[in-house]
Amino acid sequence: MSRAIVLNAADNVATLIDSGRAAEPCKLQGEASLTLTISSDIPFGHKVCVRDLAAGAEVLKYGQVIGRASQAIRAGDHVHTHNVEAARGRGDQTGGAK
Amino acid sequence: MMAGTFLGYERENGDVGVRNWVGIVSIMDNTNPITRAVCNAVQGTLPITTLFVRGQYGRDLEITYNTIAGMARNPNIASVVLIGLEGQTTEEIARRIRPSGKRIEMVTVQDMEGGTIGAVADATRKSARLAIAASGLRRKQxxxxxxxxxxxxxxxxxxxxxxxxxxxxxxxxxxxxxxxxxxxxxxxxxxxxxxxxxxxxxxxxxxxxxxxxxxxxxxxxxxxxxxxxxxxxxxxxxxxxxxxxxxxxxxxxxxxxxxxxxxxxxxxxxxxxxxxxxxxxxxxxxxxxxxxxxxxxxxxxxxxxxxxxxxxxxxxxxxxxxxxxxxxxxxxxxxxxxxxxxxxxxxxxxxxxxxxxxxxxxxxxxxxxxxxxxxxxxxxxxxxxxx
Structure with missing residues (x-):
C-alpha cells in the first residue's frame, strides 16, 4: 500500500510519497484520512485524484488553484500534465498577444 | 559559540564575510583564461569569471558592471585582482568596488609587456601577496x-x-x-x-x-x-x-x-x-x-x-x-x-x-x-x- 499527503482540506489531489501500483490501495494522510484504489501506476512524488473532477474543474493543492482538468478525472487517477492544463504563462493561448 | 552568533571575517566597511578569498575577477570574457591560470597558481584565490561585457551597452551593460562589482564587493571576498583587456572598462568596475574599502589590484593585458604571459605573471605576483595578507585575518564572533x-x-x-x-x-x-x-x-x-x-x-x-x-x-x-x-x-x-x-x-x-x-x-x-x-x-x-x-x-x-x-x-x-x-x-x-x-x-x-x-x-x-x-x-x- 502506498501513502499520499493531502495538504489542505479543500484539495482534490494528494501527493504520493511512495510509488503507487495499479489496483492497489493508497492511504491518504494529512488533511484527509481515507484509503482509495489507484487506477494506474503512479510514480513517487506524483499526484493522485482524491475526488472526481469534471473537465474544466479547478485542480486544488495547498488549497490553491494549480491548474484546470483538461478532461474528466476520477478519484484514484494519476493527475499530471496529460490531464491538467496550466493557466499561467500560456502565450500559446493568447497567440503571443501581450 | 554563543547562540545566534557566528565566527566571521570583519571587512573594512563593517560587513562580515563567512569566507576569506582573494577574488580574481575577469572584466570581460576575453580575460577568463588569465583568471583561471592565476587561480591555478595561487592558493586562497577564487575565480570570478564572466561572459560577454564587450559589446554590451545601455541598461544591460550597467547591470553587468554592477553584478561583477557586486560579487567583488561581497563580504566573502577579502581583496580583489581585476583582470582586464584595457584600462577604461577595468576602471569602470574598480570605481564601483572602491566604496567597499577593499584592496584592489589591476592588471590590463594591453598595458603589459609580454601579453598574456606577462599578465599571468604580474597577476600571480599580486594575488600571492594579497592571499598571504588575507590569511592574517582571524575570525571573530x-x-x-x-x-x-x-x-x-x-x-x-x-x-x-x-x-x-x-x-x-x-x-x-x-x-x-x-x-x-x-x-x-x-x-x-x-x-x-x-x-x-x-x-x-x-x-x-x-x-x-x-x-x-x-x-x-x-x-x-x-x-x-x-x-x-x-x-x-x-x-x-x-x-x-x-x-x-x-x-x-x-x-x-x-x-x-x-x-x-x-x-x-x-x-x-x-x-x-x-x-x-x-x-x-x-x-x-x-x-x-x-x-x-x-x-x-x-x-x-x-x-x-x-x-x-x-x-x-x-x-x-x-x-x-x-x-x-x-x-x-x-x-x-x-x-x-x-x-x-x-x-x-x-x-x-x-x-x-x-x-x-x-x-x-x-x-x-x-x-x-x-x-x-x-x-x-x-x-x-x-x-x-x-x-
Missing part, C-alpha cells in the same frame, strides 16, 4: 543579524514544497527574527503564488513593485506565443511530479518563511535594509545565484528535490533535500537531509531550527558539498543584445 542569506530552489519536485522548502522557510524566519536578511528570487516561480506573497508586503509601494516584476515577466514570456510548460516547470520538474508553474510556485514561495516583505531589488542591486527582500532575477540556478552573490549574500540555502548539485562561487551554497531517492543516489551532493519529514512524518519546525544552527556553522567555516567538490559556476543574466 558576530551576531546573526550580520548575515544575508539567499534562498533558492532547483531540480525541484513535489517533495520540495513539502519538505526542504518549508524547512528553509523556518530558517528564514529564525534569521529575520534575529535581525538578519533573507533574499528570495526567481521571478517566474511566483506565477500563480504572487497573490499570497503580495499580501506580505510591508507597504503598498513594495507590493506594487513586486507585482509589477512578476506580471511584467509573464507578459514578456507570453509575447513569444508559447506555453512555458516544459521550460518551466523543466523536464526534470515534470518527471518529479510537478504539473504546472502554479504548483511549482506555491511550493517554492515557502522558502521565504512568513515575515513581511520589506524590499524589492533588481538584478545587480543589493539591499540597504534588513529583513525579507524579493530580488527580480531569472529562475535558472546559476544566473539567479550570481545575482544573489552580487546582492551581498554570504550564503545561499538551496532546496532540491530530484537533485541539482550546482553552487555559487562567492556565496557558499547549502543543498537541502527531503527526497529519499535523491539522498540515496547523490548523498555527497546534499548538505542537509530532511527526509524525516516525509518518511517519518516529523514536524518541520524543529528540523528548520537545526538548519538554522547549521547555517551558523557554515557561516563559521564548515564547508559545503558544492565548495569541496568545486561544483560552482557564475553566469550574469543578459537583458539585451551586443553590438
Amino acid at each position: 558576530f551576531p546573526a543579524s550580520m548575515l544575508r542569506i539567499g534562498v533558492e530552489c532547483g531540480g525541484s519536485d513535489t517533495t520540495s514544497g513539502l519538505s526542504c522548502n518549508p524547512t528553509i522557510g523556518r530558517m528564514s524566519d529564525r534569521l529575520v527574527d534575529d535581525g538578519g536578511t533573507i533574499i528570495i528570487s526567481e521571478t517566474s516561480e511566483f506565477f500563480g503564488a504572487e497573490h499570497l506573497f503580495a499580501q506580505r508586503a510591508a507597504d503598498p509601494e513594495v507590493r506594487q513593485k513586486f507585482l509589477d516584476r512578476v506580471t511584467g515577466l509573464e507578459r514578456e514570456a507570453m509575447s513569444i506565443g508559447m506555453d512555458i510548460r516544459g521550460t518551466n516547470p523543466t523536464p526534470d520538474n515534470i518527471r518529479g511530479g510537478l504539473t504546472t508553474i502554479e504548483e511549482k510556485a506555491l511550493g517554492a514561495m515557502v522558502k521565504s518563511g512568513s515575515s513581511p516583505l520589506v524590499g524589492v531589488l533588481d538584478y545587480g542591486e543589493a539591499p540597504v535594509r534588513k529583513g525579507l527582500h524579493f530580488l527580480a532575477a531569472p529562475a535558472p540556478a546559476v544566473e539567479n545565484m550570481t545575482a544573489m552573490a552580487a546582492a551581498g549574500c554570504q550564503m545561499i540555502f538551496f532546496g532540491t528535490g530530484v537533485g541539482n548539485p550546482i553552487g555559487n562561487m562567492v556565496s557558499p551554497t547549502v543543498k537541502v533535500s527531503g527526497n529519499v531517492n535523491t539522498l540515496r543516489k547523490m548523498p555527497e551532493n546534499i548538505d542537509f537531509d530532511v527526509t524525516d519529514i516525509l518518511e517519518k512524518g516529523s514536524a518541520v519546525a524543529p528540523i528548520g531550527d537545526r538548519l538554522y544552527d547549521f547555517a551558523l556553522q557554515v557561516a563559521s567555516g564548515t564547508r559545503t558539498t558544492s565548495e569541496v567538490l568545486d561544483q560552482r559556476e557564475t553566469a550574469i543574466s543578459r537583458f539585451g543584445a551586443t553590438i
Whole structure:
C-alpha cells in the first residue's frame, strides 16, 4: 500500500510519497484520512485524484488553484500534465498577444 | 559559540564575510583564461569569471558592471585582482568596488609587456601577496543579524514544497527574527503564488513593485506565443511530479518563511535594509545565484528535490533535500537531509531550527558539498543584445 499527503482540506489531489501500483490501495494522510484504489501506476512524488473532477474543474493543492482538468478525472487517477492544463504563462493561448 | 552568533571575517566597511578569498575577477570574457591560470597558481584565490561585457551597452551593460562589482564587493571576498583587456572598462568596475574599502589590484593585458604571459605573471605576483595578507585575518564572533542569506530552489519536485522548502522557510524566519536578511528570487516561480506573497508586503509601494516584476515577466514570456510548460516547470520538474508553474510556485514561495516583505531589488542591486527582500532575477540556478552573490549574500540555502548539485562561487551554497531517492543516489551532493519529514512524518519546525544552527556553522567555516567538490559556476543574466 502506498501513502499520499493531502495538504489542505479543500484539495482534490494528494501527493504520493511512495510509488503507487495499479489496483492497489493508497492511504491518504494529512488533511484527509481515507484509503482509495489507484487506477494506474503512479510514480513517487506524483499526484493522485482524491475526488472526481469534471473537465474544466479547478485542480486544488495547498488549497490553491494549480491548474484546470483538461478532461474528466476520477478519484484514484494519476493527475499530471496529460490531464491538467496550466493557466499561467500560456502565450500559446493568447497567440503571443501581450 | 554563543547562540545566534557566528565566527566571521570583519571587512573594512563593517560587513562580515563567512569566507576569506582573494577574488580574481575577469572584466570581460576575453580575460577568463588569465583568471583561471592565476587561480591555478595561487592558493586562497577564487575565480570570478564572466561572459560577454564587450559589446554590451545601455541598461544591460550597467547591470553587468554592477553584478561583477557586486560579487567583488561581497563580504566573502577579502581583496580583489581585476583582470582586464584595457584600462577604461577595468576602471569602470574598480570605481564601483572602491566604496567597499577593499584592496584592489589591476592588471590590463594591453598595458603589459609580454601579453598574456606577462599578465599571468604580474597577476600571480599580486594575488600571492594579497592571499598571504588575507590569511592574517582571524575570525571573530558576530551576531546573526550580520548575515544575508539567499534562498533558492532547483531540480525541484513535489517533495520540495513539502519538505526542504518549508524547512528553509523556518530558517528564514529564525534569521529575520534575529535581525538578519533573507533574499528570495526567481521571478517566474511566483506565477500563480504572487497573490499570497503580495499580501506580505510591508507597504503598498513594495507590493506594487513586486507585482509589477512578476506580471511584467509573464507578459514578456507570453509575447513569444508559447506555453512555458516544459521550460518551466523543466523536464526534470515534470518527471518529479510537478504539473504546472502554479504548483511549482506555491511550493517554492515557502522558502521565504512568513515575515513581511520589506524590499524589492533588481538584478545587480543589493539591499540597504534588513529583513525579507524579493530580488527580480531569472529562475535558472546559476544566473539567479550570481545575482544573489552580487546582492551581498554570504550564503545561499538551496532546496532540491530530484537533485541539482550546482553552487555559487562567492556565496557558499547549502543543498537541502527531503527526497529519499535523491539522498540515496547523490548523498555527497546534499548538505542537509530532511527526509524525516516525509518518511517519518516529523514536524518541520524543529528540523528548520537545526538548519538554522547549521547555517551558523557554515557561516563559521564548515564547508559545503558544492565548495569541496568545486561544483560552482557564475553566469550574469543578459537583458539585451551586443553590438
